[in-house]
Amino acid sequence: MTDAATRLAVVRAEIARAAKSARRDPGEITLVAVSKRRSVEEIEALIDAGQRDFGESRVQEAKEKWPALRPLYPDVRLHMIGRLQSNKASEAAALFDFVHSLDRISLLDALATAPTHPPAFVQVNIGEEARKGGVALAELGSFLDAVRATQIPLAGLMAIPPHGLEPGPFFAFLNELARRHGVAGLSMGMSSDYPAAVMLGATMVRVGTALFED
Numbered sequence: 001m002t003d004a005a006t007r008l009a010v011v012r013a014e015i016a017r018a019a020k021s022a023r024r025d026p027g028e029i030t031l032v033a034v035s036k037r038r039s040v041e042e043i044e045a046l047i048d049a050g051q052r053d054f055g056e057s058r059v060q061e062a063k064e065k066w067p068a069l070r071p072l073y074p075d076v077r078l079h080m081i082g083r084l085q086s087n088k089a090s091e092a093a094a095l096f097d098f099v100h101s102l103d104r105i106s107l108l109d110a111l112a113t114a115p116t117h118p119p120a121f122v123q124v125n126i127g128e129e130a131r132k133g134g135v136a137l138a139e140l141g142s143f144l145d146a147v148r149a150t151q152i153p154l155a156g157l158m159a160i161p162p163h164g165l166e167p168g169p170f171f172a173f174l175n176e177l178a179r180r181h182g183v184a185g186l187s188m189g190m191s192s193d194y195p196a197a198v199m200l201g202a203t204m205v206r207v208g209t210a211l212f213e214d
C-alpha cells in the first residue's frame with residue numbers, strides 16, 4: 001500500500017472501531033479529508049486510495065486545485081469547511097457540494113440568493129468564545145428557523161470545540177442541540193479527536209493531518 005492508502009486505512013479503522021463501541025453503523029459516518037494547503041498530487045494519492053469526500057477552507061485555493069480534478073473524478077464531493085465571505089457565496093455554492101460553515105444571517109442571505117443551494121451545516125459557537133465564528137447559542141433556534149425559510153437544505157450542525165479543553169462534553173452538547181432542534185447531521189471531530197466525535201454521534205468528521213502526514 002502507498003503511504004496515503006495506509007493512513008486512510010488507519011483512519012477508517014479508527015472510525016469503524018469508535019462506531020462499533022457506540023453501537024453505531026460505521027456506514028453512517030462520512031470521512032471528509034481536509035486538503036487545505038495540500039497539493040494536487042497529495043490529493044490524487046488519496047483519491048487513488050479510494051477517498052471521495054474532501055474539505056477545503058478557502059474558496060480561492062479550492063478554485064486553484066479542483067476544477068482540473070473534478071472532471072477526472074466525477075464522484076468526488078467537495079466540502080467548504082472554512083469561514084466563508086458573503087461576497088464569495090455564489091462562487092462557493094457553485095464549487096462545493098456541502099457548506100459546513102453557515103454562521104451568520106448575512107451569509108445565509110447571500111447563499112439563499114445564489115443560483116445553486118448546496119446543503120449547509122450551521123456552525124455553532126459551542127464554547128461561547130468571543131473570537132470564534134459560529135452562531136451564538138442564544139440565537140441558534142431563530143437562526144435555524146431562518147435557514148428553514150430558505151431553499152437551502154439544512155444538513156445539520158457543525159462545531160469546533162475550544163482549543164485545549166476536553167472535546168467530549170462539547171461533542172455531546174452539540175448532539176443534544178441537534179436533537180433538541182430536530183436536526184439530523186453532525187459535522188464534528190478533527191485529527192486529534194475524531195474517534196470521540198464518532199462515539200458521540202458525528203455523521204461527518206473533518207480529518208486533515210492524520211490523512212496527509214505520517
Ligand SMILES: *Cc1c(COP(=O)(O)O)cnc(C)c1O
Binds near residue numbers: 081191
Ligand atoms: C483544518 C481543519 C480541520 C482538520 O484539522 P486536522 O487537525 O488537520 O485534522 C477540520 N475542520 C476545520 C474547520 C479545519 O479548518
